[in-house]
Amino acid sequence: MSFVFNEVHEKQFQALLPRYPHLKALVLPCLWMVQYQEGYISADAMAYIAHRLDVPQAHLYGVATFYTMFNLEPIAKYHIQVCKTLSCELCGKSAIIEAIEDELGIKVNESTELFKLTEVECLGACGGAPMLAMNEEYHEHLSPEKTRALLQRLSQ
Amino acid sequence: MITRIVSKNFDIKNSHTLKVAKENGAYKSIDEAFTQPPYRVETEIENSGLRGKGGGGAPAGAKWCLVSSDESRSYLVVNADESEPGTFKDRQILEFDPHLLIEGIILTCYAIGAHEAYIYIRGEYKFFTDRLNEAIAEAYKDGILGEKVKGFDYQLDITVHRGAGAYICGEKSALIESLEGNRGHPRLKPQKPSPEYYFGKPTLVNNVETIATVPFIINNGADAYRAHGTPKSPGTLLFGMSGHINNPGIYEMAFGQSMQEFIDTIGGGVKNGKKLKAVIPGGASTPVLTAEEVKEARLDYESMRDIGSALGTGGMIIMDEDTCMVSALKNLLSFYHHESCGQCTPCREGTAWVDGIIANILNKNAKKDDLELLSDISKTMNGKTICVFAPAVAMVIDGFILRFREEFETYIEKSLGEAHV
Numbered sequence: 001m002s003f004v005f006n007e008v009h010e011k012q013f014q015a016l017l018p019r020y021p022h023l024k025a026l027v028l029p030c031l032w033m034v035q036y037q038e039g040y041i042s043a044d045a046m047a048y049i050a051h052r053l054d055v056p057q058a059h060l061y062g063v064a065t066f067y068t069m070f071n072l073e074p075i076a077k078y079h080i081q082v083c084k085t086l087s088c089e090l091c092g093k094s095a096i097i098e099a100i101e102d103e104l105g106i107k108v109n110e111s112t113e114l115f116k117l118t119e120v121e122c123l124g125a126c127g128g129a130p131m132l133a134m135n136e137e138y139h140e141h142l143s144p145e146k147t148r149a150l151l152q153r154l155s156q
Numbered sequence: 157m158i159t160r161i162v163s164k165n166f167d168i169k170n171s172h173t174l175k176v177a178k179e180n181g182a183y184k185s186i187d188e189a190f191t192q193p194p195y196r197v198e199t200e201i202e203n204s205g206l207r208g209k210g211g212g213g214a215p216a217g218a219k220w221c222l223v224s225s226d227e228s229r230s231y232l233v234v235n236a237d238e239s240e241p242g243t244f245k246d247r248q249i250l251e252f253d254p255h256l257l258i259e260g261i262i263l264t265c266y267a268i269g270a271h272e273a274y275i276y277i278r279g280e281y282k283f284f285t286d287r288l289n290e291a292i293a294e295a296y297k298d299g300i301l302g303e304k305v306k307g308f309d310y311q312l313d314i315t316v317h318r319g320a321g322a323y324i325c326g327e328k329s330a331l332i333e334s335l336e337g338n339r340g341h342p343r344l345k346p347q348k349p350s351p352e353y354y355f356g357k358p359t360l361v362n363n364v365e366t367i368a369t370v371p372f373i374i375n376n377g378a379d380a381y382r383a384h385g386t387p388k389s390p391g392t393l394l395f396g397m398s399g400h401i402n403n404p405g406i407y408e409m410a411f412g413q414s415m416q417e418f419i420d421t422i423g424g425g426v427k428n429g430k431k432l433k434a435v436i437p438g439g440a441s442t443p444v445l446t447a448e449e450v451k452e453a454r455l456d457y458e459s460m461r462d463i464g465s466a467l468g469t470g471g472m473i474i475m476d477e478d479t480c481m482v483s484a485l486k487n488l489l490s491f492y493h494h495e496s497c498g499q500c501t502p503c504r505e506g507t508a509w510v511d512g513i514i515a516n517i518l519n520k521n522a523k524k525d526d527l528e529l530l531s532d533i534s535k536t537m538n539g540k541t542i543c544v545f546a547p548a549v550a551m552v553i554d555g556f557i558l559r560f561r562e563e564f565e566t567y568i569e570k571s572l573g574e575a576h577v
Contacts, residue, residue: 019272019315021355027337032279032318055337066339066497067320069279085241086440086487087398087473121323121491122241122440123280126398126471127405136282 003045009033013052023053027063031070040071068120076116078154081133084119087126096130099144103151114155157422159384159392161372162365163408166252172287174294177255183300185374189263190308197267198224201370203378205390210235210326210363211243211439211469213389213457219360222351224268226358232270233335233354233361234261236277236284237319237326240439241491243471245394246364248406250277250284253368254291260367261314262305263374268360271311275364276331279320288316323495327543328352328361330497341499342543365394385411389456389467396471400427400479411456418455419474430476434559438468440488441548443555444481465555481560482567485553486514492549503546506537510553517564520571527557527564 005013016029030053034045041064050057064070080100084093097108097119104112108119125131128140132147139150165171165180174182189197202217223230234257238246249257261273277285292314295301305312317335319325325334329343332352351358369391373381382390389411395418398404402424409418415435419425426432432447443465445453453463460467475484493511498504510533516522523529534550541547557564 016315019313021357022336024337025335025355028318028320028334031320053337059338063337063339067279067322069321084487085491086436086484087242089483089487090399090473090475090479120321121494122239124238124244124247124278126242126244126473127396128244129398129404133280136280138283 001044001048001051003034003038003042003048005033006037009037024055026053027055027060028067031060031064031067035070040074076111076114078115079133079135080115080117081120081123082117083121083123083125083129083131083133085122085126087122088129088131091129093130095144096132096142096147099147100151103148115151157409157413157418158407159410160408161381161384161392162249162253162256162368162394163406165256166248171252172254172291174255174291174298177253181375182255182371183259183262183306185259185371186262186300186306186308189266189374190306190310194224194267194269197263197374200373200378201267204373204381205378205388206366206369206373206381207389207391207457208363209365209369209393209469211240211441213467216362216366218349219351219362220264220268222349223270223358223360226351229357230268230270230351231354231357231359232261232265232268232273233328233331233352233359234273234275234364234367235326235328235331235361236275236281236288236364237331238281238364239278239323239326240441240469240471241488242398242436242473243396243439243469244398245396245406245469245471247281247284248394249364249368250281250288254288255295256368256371257288257364258291258295258300258314260370262300262312263370264360264362264367265312266305266310270360271313273312273314274335275314275316276325276335277316277318278325279318285316285318292316322497323491324497324543324545327545330543331361332359339497341497342545344542386456386458388458393455393467393470395455396469397423397474398471399474400430400476401425401474402427409455412459413455415453415455415472416451419450419472423474426474426476428476430478432474433477433479434475434481434484436473436475437465437470439471440473440491441552442466442468443551444484444559446559449559481556481563482514482518485556486511486518488552489514489549492545492552496545500541500546502537502540503549506533506546507549509533510549517567517571520567520574522568522571524568524572526568527561530557 131140206216325340330340334340489511493507534553537546538550
């Protein structure tokens with residue numbers, strides 16, 4: 001095992017310990033910390049967490065694969081997640097996807113060096129449709145022009 | 157039409173900070189409530205007729221009672237896993253008035269005898285999670301949370317727990333599983349009313365908006381809350397509008413008002429001056445309504461049930477005359493296919509089948525009996541699974557086919573016609 005929590009996450013881990021009645025409850029918080037530290041969740045890190053929380057590695061793998069926000073492989077710096085559920089589709093999601101595909105020269109589920117483009121289910125921002133999440137930041141009330149401008153700004 | 161109870165501070169500048177929240181009366185209710193025995197808080201909530209605002213509309217008081225009557229250690233879990241398509245109301249509370257939620261949590265914990273509360277928030281809501289954490293940190297610093305709540309001999313800790321992208325975790329028992337560090341698989345429900353159990357201890361799970369309504373009721377009394385809405389659906393709800401509407405957003409209104417009027421006045425009517433075709437009234441999982449039905453629809457639990465739909469979360473998706481209902485249903489079925497947790501076979505397989513069949517219809521590759529097949533699968537999915545996910549999908553399918561059958565038939569005829577050529 002080469003993965004260990006860095007100082008910040010070790011501190012966070014210690015602060016969370018007394019908040020839960022059982023070690024296993026820390027599975028999700030720990031997986032988040034791993035992803036923040038490494039950008040994705042490696043098998044090595046999973047083994048480390050399993051050890052810290054005294055749960056089988058298989059359990060951790062099962063949990064990590066259940067939740068869509070955990071990346072089990074390294075991912076581009078910017079993850080573009082375009083909401084594809086009904087309100088966004090009604091309000092012009094397709095035009096946003098087209099603009100991104102055209103601007104970056106990739107299709108959905110493909111990556112450039114800097115960006116990865118995926119379509120995701122409802123992000124709970126239906127009033128701001130169409131919208132996307134750039135990593136963890138919401139961008140709402142989009143138009144194709146606004147979307148292109150955002151990509152150009154991040155590319156610089 | 158607007159009544160501001162939960163949303164009263166939303167427009168105030170910096171309403172999310174403790175200073176501004178206090179200027180507007182935050183945490184006042186605690187002083188009075190904590191000098192009375194806990195059951196008084198619970199009685200007040202029961203008398204107010206407050207109903208769960210996460211979509212189900214079950215009486216909150218009865219649910220509290222299940223936990224408070226148990227003597228052992230108990231927990232409060234606030235459900236902020238808002239993921240129902242068309243619903244985006246809880247985030248407004250988290251963004252603009254997190255202290256109202258914290259105040260509600262303190263009152264609720266006191267009533268049910270809990271000393272630990274968790275807020276389970278969907279992973280994508282990073283901004284709102286940060287907002288909430290800042291507010292909680294402020295409350296700790298000010299002595300509102302921690303060893304002694306506002307100086308009273310009552311210890312209370314609130315922990316924010318982030319989900320990681322799973323719609324099913326909004327189902328309360330799946331949420332508890334997730335909070336225990338497992339995959340979000342719903343649990344079997346007991347025959348008689350019973351609380352949830354977090355690591356074996358009785359646990360109350362309530363929606364953000366439900367808890368945020370508690371301070372108003374404690375401050376003003378049950379009758380003040382009952383003064384709004386209908387006798388069976390008292391009070392208010394944060395109604396939402398999205399889709400083809402001029403003023404999408406969240407608006408707090410008393411129950412029982414006209415849906416048509418809401419769309420025409422506050423909503424500003426259908427976008428681009430088009431005609432209304434259909435409305436999904438309360439999140440994707442409620443049966444769709446035609447424009448004709450919308451004219452008669454009133455926004456309370458009973459009226460919506462009587463016209464064959466449900467109020468759900470009150471998050472309406474508005475669709476104009478040009479909307480293709482086959483595409484709309486395909487969009488929703490893809491959603492359910494993706495989000496089924498995979499635990500029960502009728503749901504795991506059923507959502508995949510119906511998604512495939514509707515794709516065939518849309519791609520003009522349908523077979524003659526596809527509508528019957530859809531209805532048949534929907535029957536197989538309904539009532540045969542652990543949670544209400546599959547029955548909701550069945551209701552969605554039945555709602556679309558019942559009300560827009562012709563449109564589906566036209567598509568199927570087209571596929572058959574082309575197949576003969």
